Amino acid sequence: MLKSNRAIVIGCGVNGLTCAVKLQELGLDVTIWTKDRVEHTVSMVAAAVWHPYLVYPKDRVANWARRSYEAFSALTQHDDAGVWLADGIAIPPKPVERPGWATDAMSVKIHERTAELPAHYSFRSPIIETPTYLPWLFQRFVNGGGVAMEQAVSSFDEAFEQAPIVINCAGLGAGGLANDDRVKPIKGQIVRLAAGAFDRFLFDERDPMAPTYMIPRRDDCILGGTTEPGLDDSLADEEAQIEIMARCAMFEPRVLEAEILGSLAGVRPARDEVRLEAEIVRGKGLVVHNYGHGGAGITLSIGCADEVKAIVATATQMMHTEALNGG
Numbered sequence: 001m002l003k004s005n006r007a008i009v010i011g012c013g014v015n016g017l018t019c020a021v022k023l024q025e026l027g028l029d030v031t032i033w034t035k036d037r038v039e040h041t042v043s044m045v046a047a048a049v050w051h052p053y054l055v056y057p058k059d060r061v062a063n064w065a066r067r068s069y070e071a072f073s074a075l076t077q078h079d080d081a082g083v084w085l086a087d088g089i090a091i092p093p094k095p096v097e098r099p100g101w102a103t104d105a106m107s108v109k110i111h112e113r114t115a116e117l118p119a120h121y122s123f124r125s126p127i128i129e130t131p132t133y134l135p136w137l138f139q140r141f142v143n144g145g146g147v148a149m150e151q152a153v154s155s156f157d158e159a160f161e162q163a164p165i166v167i168n169c170a171g172l173g174a175g176g177l178a179n180d181d182r183v184k185p186i187k188g189q190i191v192r193l194a195a196g197a198f199d200r201f202l203f204d205e206r207d208p209m210a211p212t213y214m215i216p217r218r219d220d221c222i223l224g225g226t227t228e229p230g231l232d233d234s235l236a237d238e239e240a241q242i243e244i245m246a247r248c249a250m251f252e253p254r255v256l257e258a259e260i261l262g263s264l265a266g267v268r269p270a271r272d273e274v275r276l277e278a279e280i281v282r283g284k285g286l287v288v289h290n291y292g293h294g295g296a297g298i299t300l301s302i303g304c305a306d307e308v309k310a311i312v313a314t315a316t317q318m319m320h321t322e323a324l325n326g327g
């Protein structure tokens, strides 16, 4: 038998929570250690629409994104999960072609330039309302017997004292833990309006430093956004709010009449590519790194967590066999 079937997940954002629930499905006894409670994570600031944005490498991202799309679509059957499907459009920076991640289920259609809009593509996508979805996910984890402890971790050894399996989902904090200086902050801001200002999502990605997006939600509407590499404060500023509203009003003038509920800012945990890989620490156990999701952590969360689950399933089987053989 394994000495322990415990796993520690570091981080309580969307990636930590999703991995924690997936590991419970393997029968593991999972504890989350997190510096911040779920309501204070970057994940809570995300708008969030399923859309691969500011995240690499393209081929792995497409696979994780497609898997998540399928799973989020299935979650629309759960009224209380805060996930539903909406129609919308994206205006890409380069000539419009079918995106690499597209599947038939997404109903992607290419549209020529019109009097109102540049060339774009339309598609169906899950809206994942983070203020509802993350507490719902957290409750699933607790219902599965999980415990979350508010505790900042300074090394993996602390976790190995308690469990042979450790999952690094610490977002921006993951770089410090893993000694990885490729993790970089990219600040982003959104504006919340009262619900009903518009009913389809829109992404204009032509200016990488000033992405314009509009996301309808049930209790509010989100306008975005900003992209500020190197900034890691979460302070929303009024100048950015005015500028975001002006950009969105060019697509939908009604946003200027809607009640403003406030602005929120967060720091995307970016990396030149997502790090999702296993690291065996001899004599101690296994760390699975899952961080660097940039502007698409919600979009990729389920696909990435499925891969983490598969790695852990194989590793526990090997550890089990080794233990049986007296290793």
Ligand SMILES: Cc1cc2nc3c(=O)[nH]c(=O)nc-3n(C[C@H](O)[C@H](O)[C@H](O)COP(=O)(O)OP(=O)(O)OC[C@H]3O[C@@H](n4cnc5c(N)ncnc54)[C@H](O)[C@@H]3O)c2cc1C
Pocket (backbone or CB within 6 Å): 010, 011, 012, 013, 014, 015, 016, 033, 034, 035, 036, 037, 038, 041, 042, 043, 044, 045, 046, 047, 048, 049, 050, 051, 151, 152, 153, 154, 169, 170, 171, 172, 173, 174, 177, 187, 188, 189, 190, 225, 264, 265, 266, 267, 268, 269, 291, 292, 293, 294, 295, 296, 297, 298, 299, 300
């Ligand atoms: C304005 C904005 C809009 C966005 N919109 C979208 C969108 O529409 N769609 C989309 O897919 N994505 C969107 N994103 C990106 C998305 O929010 C992130 O990619 C995602 O939240 C990253 O999740 P995470 O779980 O990896 O990290 P986080 O949510 O940052 O969670 C990290 C966790 O690790 C913990 N932690 C850190 N260091 C330590 C430590 N040393 N010890 C213990 N715990 C630690 C933290 O406390 C936290 O619990 C947006 C981001 C912003 C800022």
